[in-house]
Amino acid sequence: MPLTFLSAEHDAQADATESPLPHGQQDHWRRPYRPGPWRVAGAAVALLLAAYVLISAVIIAVAGTPRGALATAVIALLGIVFALRLLRVGIWVSSRGVRRVGMFTTRTLRWREVTAVRTVQQPVKWLGLPRSVQGQAVEVERRRGGPLRTLLTDHNADFLTRPDAFERAADVLEAWADEYR
Incomplete structure (x- = not known):
């Protein structure tokens, strides 16, 4: 049975037909x-x-004190919450606006507050670390207030090895902005 959804040719056809x-x-x-x-x-x-x-919390609960097991279980739950939040970090869009979800904060900007969304060449951080490299970034200009922090870069954790995915995401963000602005 051919698995056409795994082929590169299917991806090219899907990209060409998607609005x-x-x-x-x-x-x-x-x-x-x-x-x-x-x-x-x-x-x-x-x-x-x-x-x-x-697992260590269970071992501590069986062999040690319940207080130590509870503290260890809380640390494990914090690790789970961290992992889930890490997966939610990124840019989210709807007809209401664009939302930048960070690890600890979320910033929502209504489309009526946006004047332009564009891709620019500039120094960007590599995987969010202090080291900067030359790359592309998607920026949002607001009607009032200071500039919004860079939305996406081609060197962040989502696009470091996927330049085509960055281009598609930037195009989709610009299309949403053109549609609802």
Whole structure:
């Protein structure tokens, strides 16, 4: 049985037939791209460590004090929450606006507050670290207030090894902005 959905030719056909706004329900918040391998790997490692900590909490509960087991279980739950939040970090769009979800904060900007969404060449941070490299970034200009922090870069955890995915995500963000601005 051929698995056409795994072939590169199917991806090219799907990209050619998709409209810039392929979703029927425009009011739901959605990410216009898939989480990248670096983000998924980081979350997987955090979940793996949380699993080990949960196992140690069970061992401590059986052999030690309940207070130590509870503290260890809380640490494991914090690891699970961290991994889930890491997977949610990114840009989300709907007909209401664009939302930048960070690890600790979420910033929503209504489309009527946006004057332009564009891709620019500039120094960007590599995987969010202090090291900067030359790359592309998607920026949002607001009607009032200071500039919004860079939305996407081609060197972040979602797009480091996927330049085509960055281009598609930037195009989709610009299409959403043109549609609802």
